[in-house]
Amino acid sequence: MTHSPALIGIDWGTTSLRAWAIAADGQVLETRRRDLGILRVPGGDFPAAFAECVGDWHSLGLPVLMSGMIGSRQGWAEAAYVPCPADTASLAAHLLRPPGTERVWIVPGLSLSDGARRDVMRGEETQIAGVVGEDGSATVVLPGTHSKWVRVEGGRITDFATFMTGELFDVLAKHSILGRLMTGDAPSDAGFRQGLDVARSGDGGLSGALFSVRALGLFGDVPADALRDYLSGLLIGHELREALARFPASEVLLIGAASLAQRYETALQAAGVGVKCEGESAAVKGLSGIAARAGLLKDARP
């Protein structure tokens, strides 16, 4: 019976969701993926989307633990942010049960309030819980639409910061004058590295550096088909400059999908920072760990 499912884990984000049937030892028995992110659920009917995706598993009596934007104001039910510092035990102590459900819990997000600084995360806390361990220390980087840099000390998340790198890239390439000169979408490693170099060697900030995408393009210093990756390198390079000033580290733990993680690995190595990579299994590990800590696992109950 070791490998019968003990938990349904769901990472339910803005654009998509992934669901796993997980054994008591953390092994994934089955994976499902849907393009039913919280902003794409027809009519905001989360119970219906839930039933379509994992209703058969849930009817077997399995507990469900969800993380991500499903616990936000725009999601199924709002799970109040837990203030930092926080660890797996704090997360397990503040699970939210959506009204009208049975055996369904949501992991809360985390908030930071430090002087004038305010920041929030949802979903990343679960991935971090999955890879850092109950007493580990690390600087964790989670690249994405909203990249997170997170300081973990003795298993507790003590500080973090959000960089809008992915979304900036997206809106600038699509909607600003910087996209006008860009051609093609083949990757350009040379363009990416040139952007990193300008970010690292420049003495100014991001606001003044962005227009270089247009000026270098007009003069042909960066070919039109390399401008997209030049902008990517420039933005990631500035994120690293700012983030490493706040979170100095000789090595970071990198969590993310392969292609984006590869870019960050290149950038971090160019900045002299060692990298340990974790794949997308971080969410599964985190959901298992938090569920175990909260006593939710089916096999763990009498």
Place this chain on the structure above:
Amino acid sequence: MTHSPALIGIDWGTTSLRAWAIAADGQVLETRRRDLGILRVPGGDFPAAFAECVGDWHSLGLPVLMSGMIGSRQGWAEAAYVPCPADTASLAAHLLRPPGTERVWIVPGLSLSDGARRDVMRGEETQIAGVVGEDGSATVVLPGTHSKWVRVEGGRITDFATFMTGELFDVLAKHSILGRLMTGDAPSDAGFRQGLDVARSGDGGLSGALFSVRALGLFGDVPADALRDYLSGLLIGHELREALARFPASEVLLIGAASLAQRYETALQAAGVGVKCEGESAAVKGLSGIAARAGLLKDARP
């Protein structure tokens, strides 16, 4: 006859154009404005748009001097950038005549190439020529979609930098998650000043500061109807931090339309920088001065 027209001046930008009938002493005798910016001219037929707007004046035998994006690759004819340092004489020496025209000239833009730095301007060089004088020195700020900070020494533009502040505001408010929580469009002076304060007191850069718009909004630290101006203050504040590090100044000359210039004046004063304001007549003065230097003025010729 002092006040018969001696020159047609046109400031022809991306979204609109302004044309003036100007006397030899620089006085404006008539003003016309059209929403016929270079990206809005039907079929790119610049001669037709020109004829519709100022054909009657031109047929009187008056010379025409144009500045702005009309001289760009997307405009009527491309006037090659003149490298900095440059002054009124350099601009007058490099006027471009669009093929097939009579008595029509275009003021070239300026380029900067300083180490890895590349930058360009078109139109601002004419406004600056109009307000600084042939041997003046100043730090000039021209707020806008692409704000320019310009160092002028002894009448020569020696250095400049572009900040994409206006365009960043626009794409972030319209197309990013930061716009989601914003309500209303009444101005909020308190929100604007809060953004300036965060930019000035923060120890990080812009990339890490942007997400504060969402975090502060979620926690109600900035009311939803003040978030738009908070973002404006944050972006202008970061521009000032970066720009003043590169162009240290105890006083600047500010050229721009009233409402935006007012924001910059507030921000500069909060940063302890004195401000002298110049209105939109700068372009007229610049076109007159460059035309006089190039010997184009009708009354100045035999």
